[in-house]
């Protein structure tokens with residue numbers, strides 16, 4: 001009996017130590033809703049690449065002389081040929097060149113690069129984007145990211161002689 005006063009306080013301490021509020025572990029499940037929020041935002045409308053329809057043909061012109069775009073914007077170029085002449089005699093492509101590329105020098109090399117679709121392999125690093133050469137009623141689509149640096153980027157048809165006859169245009173990034 002004499003020890004009981006001592007025993008009781010220690011028991012009380014023990015109980016207090018064992019019955020601590022367990023909620024400390026509770027915050028963990030709270031993290032679960034995060035992924036749900038992420039999938040929710042994915043269902044929101046997402047803007048895809050802006051589509052540019054470009055028509056080429058026997059007149060050796062691009063239907064658009066200029067294309068204006070924002071830096072870093074994604075563009076899809078739909079190139080369609082409504083030409084009638086055989087592909088061997090007249091093919092058309094869309095080749096977007098880097099900012100400070102000498103387009104005349106590029107075209108000179110391209111003219112002899114038939115085996116690689118008129119893209120000279122040694123100058124491939126000067127090309128930002130390009131389609132394949134199209135014959136009559138053919139079609140090709142490319143998607144690319146507009147350069148982040150504002151300025152003017154020339155696009156040309158690299159089939160021999162075409163750019164010299166005016167088959168060229170300008171992508172204006174601003």
Ligand SMILES: [Cu+2]
Nearest residue numbers: 091092157162
């Ligand atoms: Cu052409």
